[in-house]
Amino acid sequence: MAAAPRLDINEDGGQRRISVLGDWRLIELLRGHNDAMRELESLRVRPDDIWDFSGLGSLDSAGALLFWRCWRGQRPGTIEGAGEHERWLERFSDAHLERPALPGRMAGLSGFLPGLGALLAGFAIQGYGVLLCGGQFLVDLWHCVQNPRLFPRREFTASVYRVGTQALFLNAFLGLIVGFVLTWQVGGQIAQFGLNQAVIGAIGLAFTRELGPFIAALVLVGRTGSATTAGIGAMHITEEIDALRAFGVSPTLRVAMPRILAMTVAMPLLVVWTDFWGIVGGIYISSVKLGVTWQMWLNQFPGSVPIENYFLGVGKGAMFGFIIGITSVYYGLRAPPDTQGLTQNITRSVVVGLAMVLVVESAMGIAFSGIGL
Amino acid sequence: MSGREEVVRVRDLRTQIDGNVIHEQVDLTAYRGEVLAIIGTSGGGKTTLLREIIGLREPNGGTVEIFGQDVHRLEWREEHELRKRWGMMFQQGALFSALSVFDNVAFPLRELRKRGEHLPDDLVRQLVMFKLQLSGLSADDANKLPATLSGGMIKRVALARALAVEAELLFLDEPASGLDPETARDLDSVLKDLHEELNLSVVMVSHDLDSVAALADRIIILAEKRILFEGTFAELGRSEALEQDVVKRLFKGPRGAAARARMKG
Incomplete structure (x- = not known):
């Protein structure tokens, strides 16, 4: 079928006749016949060469381009038997084969400083954007308070289901495990001093105040926050956000607001749920290992863990929900409609969300150190 | 036709999606150097058929052979080699x-x-x-x-x-869709030039009868889950298939003018 591409060069009295044989097609050239390609590349053209194409099987643009390159972009004096293949050669003569230059990148310090500047400016822009997103949420919410019919009920309930109901098992599971492990380790220390019943206060405080909200926030960032960013970002790619705008529907009100609100509302409930399972884990381990029964827990819990801690934890949950809500929605809405930009924004959403949760967590730890301890 | 080399050969293809039968007993053959157009109504499973031919989707029954090799029963290395021998243009560009x-x-x-x-x-x-x-x-x-x-x-x-x-074989999924008539014509002439120049075999799926009439050597009409017709425009002009309602509707109106002209010869 296809014949290997090759060159047959005959020299006769100082004049060369270069016969082109076989199929000069990209597929053939790569099928282990790179030799022909190399031979042609290394051939030095002379003005009086005769190029004989009458033995040519077939030629595609890659093959034709090889000849064109060999001829340094100029037709040689004598071409014989090219026939219909001439068309390729004509095409090259007015084609622009050089790629336009890419905008250059600066190297060294002159590249580092603008890069650093762009990075810092990027942080500032994103921080400002997240703030604006939070502000827009409040504006949209106020709008809905004034016109309750505008409230996107269906989107809100669907979001609560995704954020809350579907995360119940994961939260319970993580709460229970952390409850087991923490009680096992703390209990061991406390038992050395014979203060077995102090485990109630220690575990109770740890969960209601810190761990419950934190575990719930971790699950929210990783599970729901990333999915929210990806979902809204994909709506850009499919032009759904534009479609909403075209129908006169505000994307922030219909897409962003219900999701942020759902996270803010569902998180306190998830915190209570996670607290519950963490403490169940604590009760189980302490009754097995330390002899502190569930009746003791019930009796002493209200005294050891003041009620303020519970409200503090629940409040933190709402706060984290709101923060993760606005960051994940912001990065989704700002995602460029291509795969790389979307991936980058999902990463940012998770990283920034987690970082902000940690910062707020520490700030609240300091601010409320006088309450409930 | 029997002397010509077959590049694509589909036999007894059956497709079912979510319990709905999309294709039944679909047989088609594309020969080397020709432009074969698969036409039919929207939603008639043209794109699905193309995806099954190039091995992106497993059919529920039947065989697909390209260059004599069964696309769906190849070792991955052979499949990889085979895939280099064709090009594909997706409907949305991809x-x-x-x-x-x-x-x-x-x-x-x-x-x-x-x-x-x-x-x-x-x-x-x-x-x-x-x-x-x-x-x-x-x-x-x-x-x-x-x-x-x-x-x-x-x-x-x-x-x-x-x-x-x-590549020797080019698959086109709706090459003209979403283009203005002039751009579509430009694209048609580019395709035609390339086809003549390279002796490409082309299998295209289209509902744009203008570009089909401009490019295709043979057409296949896919409707009502089956192949209703396979042959040239001239053969279609003489065929009984033209009597069927689906086919009639396909070529009705100003959009079918170029195609009807080719049927008359």
């Missing part, structure tokens, strides 16, 4: 959104290697630039990202990418 126009077209060329040997970079560069211009794009478009392109330009880049390796 450009890689993270890559520039240039890199999109260069992609299949850079993937082509034999025992680790790549094509030289500067050859790839010139080939890509040439393919872009062949498809009607300018050199300045090379560094653009797909997100900044118009629908017509996306089609052209997709065509340039499908043509990049100059």
Whole structure:
């Protein structure tokens, strides 16, 4: 079928006749016949060469381009038997084969400083954007308070289901495990001093105040926050956000607001749920290992863990929900409609969300150190 | 026709999606060097058929052979080798959104290697630039990202990418859809030139009768889950298939004018 591409060069009295044989097609050239390609590349053209194409099987643009390159972009004096293949050669003569230059990148310090500047400016822009997103949420919410019919009920309930109901098992599971492990380790220390019943206060405080909200926030960032960013970002790619705008529907009100609100509302409930399972884990381990029964827990819990801690934890949950809500929605809405930009924004959403949760967590730890301890 | 080499051969193909039968007893053959157009109504499973032919979807029954090899029963290495021998242009372009126009077209060329040997970079560069211009794009478009392109330009880049390796066989899914008539005609003439120049075999799916009439050597009418007709326009003009309502509706109106003209010879 296809014949290997090759060159047959005959020299006769100082004049060369270069016969082109076989199929000069990209597929053939790569099928282990790179030799022909190399031979042609290394051939030095002379003005009086005769190029004989009458033995040519077939030629595609890659093959034709090889000849064109060999001829340094100029037709040689004598071409014989090219026939219909001439068309390729004509095409090259007015084609622009050089790629336009890419905008250059600066190297060294002159590249580092603008890069650093762009990075810092990027942080500032994103921080400002997240703030604006939070502000827009409040504006949209106020709008809905004034016109309750505008409230996107269906989107809100669907979001609560995704954020809350579907995360119940994961939260319970993580709460229970952390409850087991923490009680096992703390209990061991406390038992050395014979203060077995102090485990109630220690575990109770740890969960209601810190761990419950934190575990719930971790699950929210990783599970729901990333999915929210990806979902809204994909709506850009499919032009759904534009479609909403075209129908006169505000994307922030219909897409962003219900999701942020759902996270803010569902998180306190998830915190209570996670607290519950963490403490169940604590009760189980302490009754097995330390002899502190569930009746003791019930009796002493209200005294050891003041009620303020519970409200503090629940409040933190709402706060984290709101923060993760606005960051994940912001990065989704700002995602460029291509795969790389979307991936980058999902990463940012998770990283920034987690970082902000940690910062707020520490700030609240300091601010409320006088309450409930 | 029996003497001609078969490039695509589909026998007794059956497709079922979510309990709905899409194709039943579909047989078709494409010969080397011809343009075969699969036409039919929207939602009639044309694109699904094409996806099954190139092995993106497993049919529920039947066989698909390309260059005599059963696409769905190959070892991955053989399948990989076979896949290099055809180009595909997707309906929506399916450009890689993270890559520039240039890199999109260069992609299949850079993937082509034999025992680790790549094509030289500067050859790839010139080939890509040439393919872009062949498809009607300018050199300045090379560094653009797909997100900044118009629908017509996306089609052209997709065509340039499908043509990049100059495979013997080209699959086109709705090459004219979403284009204005003039751009569509330009694209048709580019395809026609290439087809003549390279002796390409083309299998296209289309509901645009103008471009089918301009390009196709033979047509296949896919409707009501089956192949209602396979043959040239002239044969269709004499065929009983033309009496069927679905086929009549397909060629009715001003959009079918060019196709009807070809049926008369």
